[in-house]
Amino acid sequence: MFNKGQNDVKPFETKVWLSSPTMHGEELQYMTEAFETNWMSTVGANINEAEKGICQKVGCKYAVALSAGTAALHMAMKLAGEDLYGATKLGKGALNEHRVFCSDMTFDATVNPVVYEGGIPVFIDTEYDTWNMDPIALEKAFEIYPEVKVVVIAHLYGTPGKIEELQAVCDRYGAVIIEDAAESLGATYKGVQTGNFGQYNCISFNGNKIITGSAGGMFLTDNEKDANKVRKWSTQSRENASWYQHEELGYNYRMSNVVAGVVRGQIPYLEEHVAQKKVIYERYQEGLKDLPIVMNPYDEEQSEPNFWLSCMMIQRDAMCRQVRGERDSLYISESGKSCPTEILDAIESINAEGRPIWKPMHMQPIYRMNGFVTKDGNGRARTNAYIVGDAVDVGMDIFQRGVCLPSDNKMTAEQQDVIIQVVRKCFE
Ligand SMILES: *Cc1c(COP(=O)(O)O)cnc(C)c1O
Numbered sequence: 001m002f003n004k005g006q007n008d009v010k011p012f013e014t015k016v017w018l019s020s021p022t023m024h025g026e027e028l029q030y031m032t033e034a035f036e037t038n039w040m041s042t043v044g045a046n047i048n049e050a051e052k053g054i055c056q057k058v059g060c061k062y063a064v065a066l067s068a069g070t071a072a073l074h075m076a077m078k079l080a081g082e083d084l085y086g087a088t089k090l091g092k093g094a095l096n097e098h099r100v101f102c103s104d105m106t107f108d109a110t111v112n113p114v115v116y117e118g119g120i121p122v123f124i125d126t127e128y129d130t131w132n133m134d135p136i137a138l139e140k141a142f143e144i145y146p147e148v149k150v151v152v153i154a155h156l157y158g159t160p161g162k163i164e165e166l167q168a169v170c171d172r173y174g175a176v177i178i179e180d181a182a183e184s185l186g187a188t189y190k191g192v193q194t195g196n197f198g199q200y201n202c203i204s205f206n207g208n209k210i211i212t213g214s215a216g217g218m219f220l221t222d223n224e225k226d227a228n229k230v231r232k233w234s235t236q237s238r239e240n241a242s243w244y245q246h247e248e249l250g251y252n253y254r255m256s257n258v259v260a261g262v263v264r265g266q267i268p269y270l271e272e273h274v275a276q277k278k279v280i281y282e283r284y285q286e287g288l289k290d291l292p293i294v295m296n297p298y299d300e301e302q303s304e305p306n307f308w309l310s311c312m313m314i315q316r317d318a319m320c321r322q323v324r325g326e327r328d329s330l331y332i333s334e335s336g337k338s339c340p341t342e343i344l345d346a347i348e349s350i351n352a353e354g355r356p357i358w359k360p361m362h363m364q365p366i367y368r369m370n371g372f373v374t375k376d377g378n379g380r381a382r383t384n385a386y387i388v389g390d391a392v393d394v395g396m397d398i399f400q401r402g403v404c405l406p407s408d409n410k411m412t413a414e415q416q417d418v419i420i421q422v423v424r425k426c427f428e
Contacts, residue, residue: 004333004346004425009353009418016415017408019208019309020352023262024269030261041062042235044257046264051218053267054203057186060220062227062231062361065255065263066234069182069204069217074113075230075253076178076200077150078220081117084149084176090249093118099148101141103133103161103180104360104372105395106154109204110180111361114152122148122371126395130298132161134375134394135169141373149175155184155194155405156358158210158277158308159298163189163197169355182217185210186274186306195220205263210273210308212264216255264340276409277307280416284310284405287317287420291427292318296402311357313402318427320398326365338426340403346422347406352415357402 006268010063030046051063066072075278081094088094095117102111104123113120117141124141127134133153155161179198181187187194195201197376201220205213219230232238237250255263285295296311320341322331329341340356347354374393406419 004428009350009422011349012415012418013351016352016406016411016419018355018404019407020394020410021212021214022269022409026268027262027265030264031258032261034257034261039257042254042256044260045259046260047255050213050255050260050263050267053264054218054220057267057270058193058203058220060196060201061222061239062182062220062224063347064219064227064230064234065259065260066217066219066230066253067255067259068215068253069180069202069206070109070113071234071251072202072217072219072230072252073109073152073178073180073205074251075233076198076202077113077117077119078233079151079200079226079229080178081119083341088117088249095150098150099145099371101138101145101148101151101175102361102364103152103154103156104237105131105156105358105398106180106361107182107244107358108153108361108364109182110152111367119150120370121152121361121367122373123360123367124151124372125372125393126398127359127375128297128394128398130159130161130303131156131296131398132159132372133166135162136375138166138169138291140375140377141371142169142175144373144377145371146173146339148173150178151175152178152180153198154180154182155187157296157311158184159296159307160184160187160189160194160303160305161412162299164302167197175202181220182206182209183308184306186270187304189303199223200226205259205266210272210277210306211263211266211270213255213259213266216259216263230343236306273409274306276297277310277407280411281307281310283413283416284396284420287417288312288423291424307407309407310405311402312405312423313398316401319401324400336427340401342422343403343426344427347419350418350422352406352419354406355404357399357404360393362393363396363399 125137177198181195182204205216234253237248239245292315320334320337
């Protein structure tokens with residue numbers, strides 16, 4: 001398959017992952033404690049301590065431990081909907097056919113909860129400086145849909161977006177922010193941790209995140225009433241009666257005390273993981289610096305990412321031909337040039353895991369009929385098979401030219417050097 005000599009490189013004996021869980025020992029101790037004290041449910045010391053620990057790290061007043069980041073986002077959508085549009089009617093979501101502006105280049109868990117609550121996602125294009133929601137496109141979107149009241153903002157790959165600019169646009173239109181900090185726990189913007197900038201904030205402890213509970217997430221807020229509502233909703237909305245009494249729709253979203261033991265054990269290692277990820281990012285930056293690529297960029301003056309994933313984007317004139325359909329991809333190898341598909345093949349050939357850039361939501365078949373706004377105020381882009389070079393928006397462009405590199409914090413410097421060498425060969 002390769003004609004650039006990758007086959008000369010010996011594959012790693014154990015796979016180098018994109019980003020896998022890194023355990024330290026205390027996790028098992030806290031899980032065992034849950035077992036031995038029989039708090040094997042959704043109540044217990046691990047949950048309380050994990051919530052407290054996250055409040056301390058992030059600097060927020062309340063954290064509610066849930067079964068997933070997606071559950072936290074769902075609860076955030078429901079709160080926002082009820083605050084802005086009134087109580088939920090049974091059978092209708094709280095966002096009841098209202099439009100909600102959403103980051104476009106993100107994982108679909110940012111957006112699906114909008115739909116769970118009956119809202120209609122409208123996607124906002126991405127900027128090149130941090131690969132997050134473009135404040136100019138957001139402004140255009142409000143010009144087109146001034147009635148919108150909720151904006152869901154993710155920080156892709158752990159890099160804070162242009163928070164101040166986005167906040168200013170939202171303030172001007174009286175909209176609230178739901179912050180999806182699932183990928184960015186530990187990242188700061190102007191010295192403040194992400195997870196503090198929205199009216200409603202969410203983090204995730206999924207297995208691939210910067211710290212993990214094997215699963216889990218949290219809803220973060222400074223508003224006690226909101227925290228209490230999420231606590232109640234996530235435990236089946238039980239009223240204070242001796243029997244099961246219900247006045248509101250309930251959910252089974254609370255975190256298990258066993259999972260919370262893993263989270264509790266991981267929290268002290270957040271800074272260590274961030275530091276390791278930063279070293280990985282900088283090693284790639286150095287090792288790839290004379291190639292026609294850029295690393296996933298960040299605003300060095302305002303923000304300190306958590307460097308969750310290291311990514312690169314190939315310059316336009318250094319792209320070989322690559323065609324992507326809905327499920328597969330073809331390319332024609334060319335000397336001096338490369339493309340994400342070739343690089344991913346090369347990385348795979350040495351038993352390491354890379355990944356394409358998250359495919360933008362406006363290009364996803366499930367959301368193809370939804371609104372999408374670019375900084376030029378354009379509506380929609382083509383979503384069927386396309387050829388590199390004809391990208392019509394920033395998200396599609398970064399998707400076509402970008403790659404997520406193996407970013408596991410257990411990867412050794414020697415392994416990373418081999419990966420760098422193999423990526424370099426793609427441009428020979
Ligand atoms: C992982 C992730 C989520 C979802 O978190 P889960 O805990 O997996 O439910 C949401 N948004 C983004 C941007 C994510 O990367």
